Amino acid sequence: MTPPQAKSAVHHHDVLIIGSGAAGLSLALHLAPHRRVAVLSKGPITEGSTFYAQGGISAVLDDKDSLEAHVRDTLTAGAGLCDERSVRYTVEHGPASIRWLQDLGVPFTEETLADGSIQLHLTREGGHSHRRVVHAADATGRAVEDTLVGQARRAPNIELFEQHIAVDLITREKLGLDGPNRCVGAYVLDRSNGVEIFQAPCVVLATGGASKVYLYSSNPDGSTGDGIAMAWRAGCRVANMEFMQFHPTCLYHPRAKSFLISEAVRGEGGRLLLPDGQPFMHRFDPRGELAPRDIVARAIDHEMKRLGADCVYLDISHKPAEFVKGHFPTIHERCLEFGFDITREPLPVVPAAHYTCGGVVTDLDARTDLEGLYAIGETAYTGLHGANRMASNSLLECLVFARAAAEHILSRDTATPPALTIPAWDESRVTDSDEEVVVSHNWDELRRFMWDYVGIVRTTKRLERAQHRVDLLMAEIDEYYSHFRVTNDLLELRNLVMVADIIIRCAMQRRESRGLHYTLDYPERDPAQDGRPTVLKPTG
Numbered sequence: 283m284t285p286p287q288a289k290s291a292v293h294h295h296d297v298l299i300i301g302s303g304a305a306g307l308s309l310a311l312h313l314a315p316h317r318r319v320a321v322l323s324k325g326p327i328t329e330g331s332t333f334y335a336q337g338g339i340s341a342v343l344d345d346k347d348s349l350e351a352h353v354r355d356t357l358t359a360g361a362g363l364c365d366e367r368s369v370r371y372t373v374e375h376g377p378a379s380i381r382w383l384q385d386l387g388v389p390f391t392e393e394t395l396a397d398g399s400i401q402l403h404l405t406r407e408g409g410h411s412h413r414r415v416v417h418a419a420d421a422t423g424r425a426v427e428d429t430l431v432g433q434a435r436r437a438p439n440i441e442l443f444e445q446h447i448a449v450d451l452i453t454r455e456k457l458g459l460d461g462p463n464r465c466v467g468a469y470v471l472d473r474s475n476g477v478e479i480f481q482a483p484c485v486v487l488a489t490g491g492a493s494k495v496y497l498y499s500s501n502p503d504g505s506t507g508d509g510i511a512m513a514w515r516a517g518c519r520v521a522n523m524e525f526m527q528f529h530p531t532c533l534y535h536p537r538a539k540s541f542l543i544s545e546a547v548r549g550e551g552g553r554l555l556l557p558d559g560q561p562f563m564h565r566f567d568p569r570g571e572l573a574p575r576d577i578v579a580r581a582i583d584h585e586m587k588r589l590g591a592d593c594v595y596l597d598i599s600h601k602p603a604e605f606v607k608g609h610f611p612t613i614h615e616r617c618l619e620f621g622f623d624i625t626r627e628p629l630p631v632v633p634a635a636h637y638t639c640g641g642v643v644t645d646l647d648a649r650t651d652l653e654g655l656y657a658i659g660e661t662a663y664t665g666l667h668g669a670n671r672m673a674s675n676s677l678l679e680c681l682v683f684a685r686a687a688a689e690h691i692l693s694r695d696t697a698t699p700p701a702l703t704i705p706a707w708d709e710s711r712v713t714d715s716d717e718e719v720v721v722s723h724n725w726d727e728l729r730r731f732m733w734d735y736v737g738i739v740r741t742t743k744r745l746e747r748a749q750h751r752v753d754l755l756m757a758e759i760d761e762y763y764s765h766f767r768v769t770n771d772l773l774e775l776r777n778l779v780m781v782a783d784i785i786i787r788c789a790m791q792r793r794e795s796r797g798l799h800y801t802l803d804y805p806e807r808d809p810a811q812d813g814r815p816t817v818l819k820p821t822g
């Protein structure tokens with residue numbers, strides 16, 4: 283038995299931001315002139331989905347485009363479940379968000395017009411009726427993240443804590459304090475120093491999505507739904523988790539763990555082909571390759587299952603090599619490393635879990651149900667995406683709601699509340715695990731049955747099977763958690779299984795097929811469900 287931990291290190295800030303992607307860092311930069319901010323990241327600061335985004339950010343910047351068209355396209359993609367207020371709010375703040383990034387120095391791709399003037403190059407993606415996607419070649423996320431990190435490192439009021447994993451939120455209620463409940467900080471595992479206390483009157487979840495709950499995912503390893511699970515444990519509502527988006531085209535190669543082939547490849551003329559070279563998308567949707575992602579992913583899933591094929595192919599080799607290399611330099615180079623030259627041959631691709639449309643319920647100020655707790659970016663459910671996210675609306679949502687959260691936080695009382703006495707993390711009854719295999723086994727098991735039973739095509743029976751397994755895993759992991767010292771893998775597994783449970787429960791409640799949720803038992807859309815998100819409230 284280890285001796286009781288005498289004391290945890292305690293950090294005090296005005297705002298604690300958990301997550302250093304586009305959402306977390308944008309918020310930190312808005313706050314920095316006025317507040318002392320801590321930003322946590324699980325691993326290296328750049329490691330999150332933001333860094334890997336390729337396609338771009340949507341915003342109305344062309345004279346021939348309109349805010350109304352962007353709103354309409356988003357509502358159409360969202361299949362009757364978007365919150366129109368949130369859609370309008372996001373779209374209206376789009377152009378200013380792009381200008382803000384330009385002012386920070388993000389090197390977006392430009393083009394020279396016939397009259398010699400220079401403007402941002404706009405590309406087009408699935409679901410968009412106009413060219414409205416701003417990009418930095420095919421590595422937009424990297425350009426955005428590098429710029430934000432550079433600025434954050436220079437800002438005197440921002441302290442960055444890499445390799446710090448938030449374990450759980452601290453609330454007045456959990457501390458047994460009287461008065462209205464509110465969030466007052468978080469317990470955080472410093473990988474080199476054990477569990478510490480971060481105290482702050484405002485805490486922001488910017489922890490990204492939960493796509494790692496599936497066996498195949500385009501996301502980096504840290505997308506384990508930590509923010510969603512922490513908010514749920516703290517009593518917040520979570521919505522629309524049945525709407526997990528599968529990206530239709532990830533490179534199919536044993537060594538390319540999660541390399542995504544941007545939708546922009548289809549936007550610029552890339553064609554999907556069966557193994558015998560036949561195109562097939564026209565059989566599923568008149569928009570062909572430009573149909574929304576869910577339709578494309580389901581079509582590929584259908585054809586792979588019908589033919590027993592391991593993959594299908596994406597072909598852009600009919601375009602001039604210079605065009606392909608100019609538009610997709612990263613994809614071209616990366617594929618060459620795996621032995622494929624996209625200027626000359628079709629590329630093997632499969633669908634993979636890509637984006638979490640649901641999340642922690644927030645309002646237009648990014649506030650959650652718990653006073654003092656905000657959620658922004660992929661972790662949040664703002665109502666923007668409805669039953670299906672339109673491509674390139676997600677980075678926009680990160681930027682717009684980071685600004686909204688900043689405005690709300692800055693409008694609050696500036697007086698620092700008195701510091702609370704928060705008990706140190708109690709490790710008196712735990713030991714180091716001598717059975718790490720339990721964690722790795724349960725990770726694999728969870729992700730496989732989520733893929734098989736709660737994937738692109740669902741049935742009630744499959745969902746029930748998955749629910750049964752999740753119940754068993756939850757009990758086992760809870761027991762493990764109460765006996766052994768916390769590690770990153772254990773924390774992530776605990777969060778993933780909780781998110782899996784929420785996804786299954788949301789999916790069971792939705793007795794229709796709509797947007798990204800497709801079940802063979804209810805293959806039609808039920809008009810009575812229009813405008814009704816699935817909202818779950820924690821009990822107990």
Ligand SMILES: Cc1cc2nc3c(=O)[nH]c(=O)nc-3n(C[C@H](O)[C@H](O)[C@H](O)COP(=O)(O)OP(=O)(O)OC[C@H]3O[C@@H](n4cnc5c(N)ncnc54)[C@H](O)[C@@H]3O)c2cc1C
Nearest residue numbers: 301302303305324330331332337338448490659660674677
């Ligand atoms: C391959 C790929 C391509 C994409 N392409 C596009 C695109 O072209 N356009 C678009 O709009 N969207 C795209 N997306 C989606 C978009 O990138 C994400 O939705 C967006 O970047 C999410 O940003 P975020 O700030 O919410 O989270 P992330 O960028 O995922 O950052 C999450 C942060 O939270 C931290 N974190 C998580 N848990 C904890 C914890 N417990 N403790 C401490 N820190 C924690 C992580 O370390 C990380 O810093 C793409 C996604 C992927 C994976």
